[in-house]
Amino acid sequence: MKEVITIRDKQFELFIEQEIIEQGIKRIAGRINSDLKGKDPIFLAVLNGAFMFAGELMKEVSIPSEITFVRLASYHGTSTTNRVQEVLGLNESIEGRSVVIVEDIVDSGNTMVALKKELEKYHPREVKVATLLFKPAALRQKLPIDYVALEIPNDFIVGYGLDYDGYGRNLKDIYKVK
Numbered sequence: 001m002k003e004v005i006t007i008r009d010k011q012f013e014l015f016i017e018q019e020i021i022e023q024g025i026k027r028i029a030g031r032i033n034s035d036l037k038g039k040d041p042i043f044l045a046v047l048n049g050a051f052m053f054a055g056e057l058m059k060e061v062s063i064p065s066e067i068t069f070v071r072l073a074s075y076h077g078t079s080t081t082n083r084v085q086e087v088l089g090l091n092e093s094i095e096g097r098s099v100v101i102v103e104d105i106v107d108s109g110n111t112m113v114a115l116k117k118e119l120e121k122y123h124p125r126e127v128k129v130a131t132l133l134f135k136p137a138a139l140r141q142k143l144p145i146d147y148v149a150l151e152i153p154n155d156f157i158v159g160y161g162l163d164y165d166g167y168g169r170n171l172k173d174i175y176k177v178k
Contacts, residue, residue, distance in 0.1 A: 011178040015176040017173050046111075072111060
């Protein structure tokens with residue numbers, strides 16, 4: 001029997017344990033270390049959801065690099081609004097730099113397409129996407145995703161930085177709606 005938790009008005013069951021998550025993160029960090037060696041990348045973590053992923057990823061990145069944070073919103077409850085709202089902007093110069101967007105989850109792709117378009121205005125050398133979770137069945141945009149820790153089905157999930165109406169981000173494992 002899988003562990004079941006309640007967050008607000010919904011029940012969630014254990015889906016991905018922390019050890020599996022961390023294995024995926026270590027795997028993509030190894031690729032990043034190889035691909036971006038000598039490129040002085042800047043990691044752009046998308047808050048709030050990517051904070052745990054960004055922290056774990058940066059522990060595994062061994063190349064010289066910087067990290068900064070931007071806050072975007074495109075979700076309300078369990079559904080996407082298909083609207084990207086930038087709340088907190090980019091303060092560092094990314095001109096001529098390799099940028100790695102660090103995202104908690106890519107589903108429709110709308111957020112990443114909008115963010116990449118916004119970043120192109122600042123003339124980076126390249127923009128890559130690293131995501132903890134990817135839902136291929138939900139993708140609606142043409143979007144190359146460079147680093148995917150884990151592919152998942154199109155379920156609503158919570159934990160490891162992802163939330164349901166602001167709750168559940170602190171869970172060390174990932175749960176799916178029951």
